[in-house]
Amino acid sequence: MSDLSFLLGRWATGPDPLYLLLAARIRSLIEEGALAPGAGLPAERPLAARLSVGRGTVVRAYDLLREEGALVRRQGSGTAVAPAAAPEPGAGEATQYGMAFLGMFEPPPESLMLTCAAPDAPPxxxxxxxxxxxxxxxxxxxxxxxxxxxxxxxxxxxxxxxxxxxxxxxxxxxxxxxxxxxxxxxxxxxxxxxxxxxxxxxxxxxxxxxxxxxxxxxxxxxxxxxxxxxxxxxxxxxxxxxxxxxxxxxxxxxxxxxxxxxxxxxxxxxxxxxxxxxxxxxxxxxxxxxxxxxxxxxxxxxxxxxxxxxxxxxxxxxxxxxxxxxxxxxxxxxxxxxxxxxxxxxxxxxxxxxxxxxxDPDALVRDRRAELRTRHDRLAAELDRRLPDWRYTPAAGGQTLWVRLPHGDAASFAQVALRHRVALLPGEALCAGGGGRAWLRLPFLASEETLAEAVRRIAAAWEHYGAAGGPRTAPLRVMAV
CATH class of the missing domain: 3.40.640.10 (Type I PLP-dependent aspartate aminotransferase-like (Major domain))
Incomplete structure (x- = not known):
């Protein structure tokens, strides 16, 4: 089974109303085979809570897809992918990590991108x-x-x-x-x-x-x-x-x-x-x-x-x-x-x-190490200052911090963060079989100024997320029916 909020990824980007963006993303999941024919979708209210949107957004998206013939909705049976709305299954769960991986490289419009961990310029x-x-x-x-x-x-x-x-x-x-x-x-x-x-x-x-x-x-x-x-x-x-x-x-x-x-x-x-x-x-x-x-x-x-x-x-x-x-x-x-x-x-x-x-790689290694250490320390200092309840272990090297949220769900919070113009990678994308729901991977590759601005936006998103109550429910699974 797949968590639909995980599969949806960064769906809420673009100038269109949220219900149109949500419908477009569900439609693409169906066309790609990630949502198989007959797969049952979550009810509107819990999905809305997981995505940090109003219930009406999910209702309108489902209704639009039903009118297109992509979904079927029956009283007492819920919402499911229409039998003829997708190609023959074969990808299913195998695609979910592939889709999450490819999504790391999609630059969200007008947002800071903290999904892909790679140098942003050649030395x-x-x-x-x-x-x-x-x-x-x-x-x-x-x-x-x-x-x-x-x-x-x-x-x-x-x-x-x-x-x-x-x-x-x-x-x-x-x-x-x-x-x-x-x-x-x-x-x-x-x-x-x-x-x-x-x-x-x-x-x-x-x-x-x-x-x-x-x-x-x-x-x-x-x-x-x-x-x-x-x-x-x-x-x-x-x-x-x-x-x-x-x-x-x-x-x-x-x-x-x-x-x-x-x-x-x-x-x-x-x-x-x-x-x-x-x-x-x-x-x-x-x-x-x-x-x-x-x-x-x-x-x-x-x-x-x-x-x-x-x-x-x-x-x-x-x-x-x-x-x-x-x-x-x-x-x-x-x-x-x-x-x-x-x-x-x-x-x-x-x-x-x-x-x-x-x-003679020594100079390149030395410069890269020094740069990463400085940026690691800046990201850690900004997190300690603005988000003191978040937990992480300082890294001995590499490019990222593995950060635990004090409550809520990282995939859901990433949707809120995106509306504050910062794209994050939820931990479920890195954890086979689950276990990453409370975690985020935060790279420290950007300049110190960009990292400070990113944490400022993340902190603003976290304040909004907390004010909204942040979902504390279990992941919403896509069910075969």
């Missing part, structure tokens, strides 16, 4: 790297530009960096991808069949949950708290032999926690003991506020089958679509074939620029 070092890459391209000859496994120069640079961190790696152990998202997509497509079990942390990166949902996997979760991942629960889940285990041990998304060396050693040993494929998502690994970059899980005994995924999207810029997979045969061989069939190789100019950045 000067990237400008210089592309200038050098362009000059290098002018001298290319006898090169058709297709490098399915990635540019040899970049693979060698990454292999050297892994080796320097204690994980002996050759260029043949590295596959270049179009960002870490493609790396995860390749791994899921090659390793997960419908009905397979995937172990993941809760909360976790929403892009991974979207891929697991599309693959039809059953996600078994282990909680991440203030002290990090519940490693005993993780080891118990791994002992049951899942098809895939997905972890973000280095400055976890969204909590910013880091797994300590002893726990890394235990996870690697369990992977080796049970012959499991474990993904170590290192996208945030360079973003710790202090100290060295944590060692990869694969560097510990038993880590031979652990796959390491990384990218430059968080360290440099999301528009630099360069990621990588570090793995050993035969895992990498299968991924290399799948990647070649998918796109025949990535953009050469971007890979050249990435190789330039990795030639």
């Amino acid at each position: 000067p070092a990237l400008h210089a790297a592309y200038r050098e890459a362009a000059a290098r391209l002018a001298g290319f000859s006898d090169d058709i530009g297709y490098h399915p496994a990635g540019l040899p120069e970049l693979r060698a640079a990454l292999a050297d960096r892994f080796t320097a961190r204690g994980l002996a790696t050759s260029p043949d152990d590295v596959l270049i991808t179009n960002g870490a998202q493609q790396a995860l997509d390749l791994l899921v497509r090659c390793r997960v069949l419908p009905g397979d079990t995937v172990v993941a942390e809760r909360p976790t990166y929403p892009g991974a949950l979207a891929l697991f949902g599309e693959a039809g996997a059953a996600v078994r979760t282990v909680d991440v708290g203030p002290a990090g991942t519940d490693v005993p629960a993780l080891l118990a889940a791994m002992a049951d032999g899942p098809a895939l285990t997905y972890l973000v041990p280095s400055f976890h998304n969204p909590t910013g926690a880091v797994m300590d060396p002893l726990h890394r050693r235990r996870v690697a040993a369990a992977a080796g003991e049970h012959g499991l494929l474990v993904i170590d998502d290192e996208t945030m690994a360079d973003l710790g506020f202090e100290g060295p970059v944590p060692p990869p899980l694969a560097s510990y005994p038993g880590g031979e089958r652990i796959v390491t995924v990384g990218s430059l999207s968080k360290l440099a810029w999301g528009g630099l679509r360069v990621g990588w997979i570090r793995a050993r045969p035969p895992v990498l061989d299968r991924l290399r074939r799948a990647k070649a069939l998918s796109d025949m190789g990535g953009d050469v100019a971007s890979q050249l620029a990435a190789a330039v950045l990795l030639r």
Whole structure:
């Protein structure tokens, strides 16, 4: 079952009356297959409370869709999707995390966007790297530009960096991808069949949950708290032999926690003991506020089958679509074939620029860490000042705070916040199987001035939400009828 308020996302944006916006969003959910034919919808009054609108808004939206033939409404039976109003089912619940993930990238009009956690501008070092890459391209000859496994120069640079961190790696152990998202997509497509079990942390990166949902996997979760991942629960889940285990041990998304060396050693040993494929998502690994970059899980005994995924999207810029997979045969061989069939190789100019950045990344890492630490502290100070009842654990690194509301529902509050011109990501988008209803992920990537203004708007929205009583009811489920 899916929570309708979660599926609706940021529906209340645009110049039209709210009932038209709500009807348009429900209509699109039906057309996309997220609301299957015959699915029962919540009653008007509780849905209105969850969306923080008047009951009349929901009544008019339902009535409009009924007139169009998209919904049926019967006395005593409630409201449901019309039998012929949608295509054959097949997406259903698998689409909900995918829709939430894609919604993170939709800039709401005239609003501050705190949904997607990525740098908002390329650093000067990237400008210089592309200038050098362009000059290098002018001298290319006898090169058709297709490098399915990635540019040899970049693979060698990454292999050297892994080796320097204690994980002996050759260029043949590295596959270049179009960002870490493609790396995860390749791994899921090659390793997960419908009905397979995937172990993941809760909360976790929403892009991974979207891929697991599309693959039809059953996600078994282990909680991440203030002290990090519940490693005993993780080891118990791994002992049951899942098809895939997905972890973000280095400055976890969204909590910013880091797994300590002893726990890394235990996870690697369990992977080796049970012959499991474990993904170590290192996208945030360079973003710790202090100290060295944590060692990869694969560097510990038993880590031979652990796959390491990384990218430059968080360290440099999301528009630099360069990621990588570090793995050993035969895992990498299968991924290399799948990647070649998918796109025949990535953009050469971007890979050249990435190789330039990795030639001496220390300055880029140092500047990025300092910037993130300053902005983390500013966001924390603004929350403490304006919203002292909100709870969070300061991050050790990464890009986000995981914040707990003192009452109410984050998805419902996000609707109110949007009317105060700030877009937020509710915790349910990061929590497979539920558990994120009281949580928000707040990135600290914007300038200090923008963060201060964002918290001011959030605080105003929270005051309005509290004055309205804030829904304290359970999530409203879409029911099959």
